[in-house]
Amino acid sequence: MIIAHISDTHLALDSPGAERRIGDFASTIADINALDPPADVIVHTGDIVHNGRRDEYAQAVALLAKARAPVYVLPGNKDDRANLRAAFSGAGYFTAGCDFIDYAVEDYPVRLIALDTLSPGNGGGDFRREQAEHLKELINAEPGKPIAVFTHHPPFEVTVGPDRFHFATMDSMERLRDALQQCARIIAVFSGHVHRAASGLVGRIPARVVPCVATTLRKGEYPSPMKTRPVYHVHRYDPAWGFATESRVVSIDASAARERRTASTPAASLADV
Ligand SMILES: [Fe+2]
Numbered sequence: 001m002i003i004a005h006i007s008d009t010h011l012a013l014d015s016p017g018a019e020r021r022i023g024d025f026a027s028t029i030a031d032i033n034a035l036d037p038p039a040d041v042i043v044h045t046g047d048i049v050h051n052g053r054r055d056e057y058a059q060a061v062a063l064l065a066k067a068r069a070p071v072y073v074l075p076g077n078k079d080d081r082a083n084l085r086a087a088f089s090g091a092g093y094f095t096a097g098c099d100f101i102d103y104a105v106e107d108y109p110v111r112l113i114a115l116d117t118l119s120p121g122n123g124g125g126d127f128r129r130e131q132a133e134h135l136k137e138l139i140n141a142e143p144g145k146p147i148a149v150f151t152h153h154p155p156f157e158v159t160v161g162p163d164r165f166h167f168a169t170m171d172s173m174e175r176l177r178d179a180l181q182q183c184a185r186i187i188a189v190f191s192g193h194v195h196r197a198a199s200g201l202v203g204r205i206p207a208r209v210v211p212c213v214a215t216t217l218r219k220g221e222y223p224s225p226m227k228t229r230p231v232y233h234v235h236r237y238d239p240a241w242g243f244a245t246e247s248r249v250v251s252i253d254a255s256a257a258r259e260r261r262t263a264s265t266p267a268a269s270l271a272d273v
Pocket of ligand 1: 008010046047076194195212
């Protein structure tokens with residue numbers, strides 16, 4: 001099983017960097033489409049758009065429609081839960097009657113569980129008590145398969161960059177960590193939000209953060225030729241070894257079309273995370 005994991009595309013229409021954000025997103029999907037062997041599934045771990053606007057989601061839906069593999073999304077702190085839900089509900093995988101965008105995907109050797117850590121008006125994540133109860137139900141709905149959990153905010157201490165914790169309160173992060181550690185079948189946690197690669201643990205569970213797709217917002221040092229090429233993660237599952245994660249730099253072919261369209265590179269700021 002091969003999961004293409006993308007995050008933090010931050011589509012922002014009517015802004016100086018709009019074309020570049022679209023290009024980063026489009027070239028990433030083109031690169032995933034060219035993977036050989038192909039990805040079985042694509043997961044976007046949030047901050048799909050920058051301002052939560054419906055027209056931004058319409059653009060995201062159009063870009064993701066070009067993906068050959070099925071796509072699953074969850075919200076980040078820059079997303080608007082209602083507008084995201086409206087834009088993507090046609091795919092039918094959101095849990096009916098659930099306030100949060102927490103759901104399970106059953107179609108693969110590894111179950112995928114997406115958890116919604118969006119706290120409206122707050123850049124930090126949240127995980128409420130009712131979500132912990134719902135997570136138990138999602139886990140118990142299938143007794144045998146391993147599980148990979150996806151969140152926007154990483155539920156572990158991130159030791160690179162200026163911010164070590166990415167939840168609004170330590171209580172909410174601990175609630176999520178406790179809930180995850182109740183199930184021995186959870187074998188991986190994959191997140192976004194930090195805009196740079198990071199790894200850690202949730203108890204014994206390995207956890208990883210994928211860099212952002214939006215190249216103007218990416219944190220960390222990259223060689224000059226890579227600065228206009230998005231990065232995403234490919235998680236390959238082996239029943240004997242679990243997940244092996246590869247950082248994939250979008251190919252020059254996939255990014256060439258984007259570079260022809262890109263006029264300028266706005267500076268990033270921490271406020272954009
Ligand atoms: Fe972000």
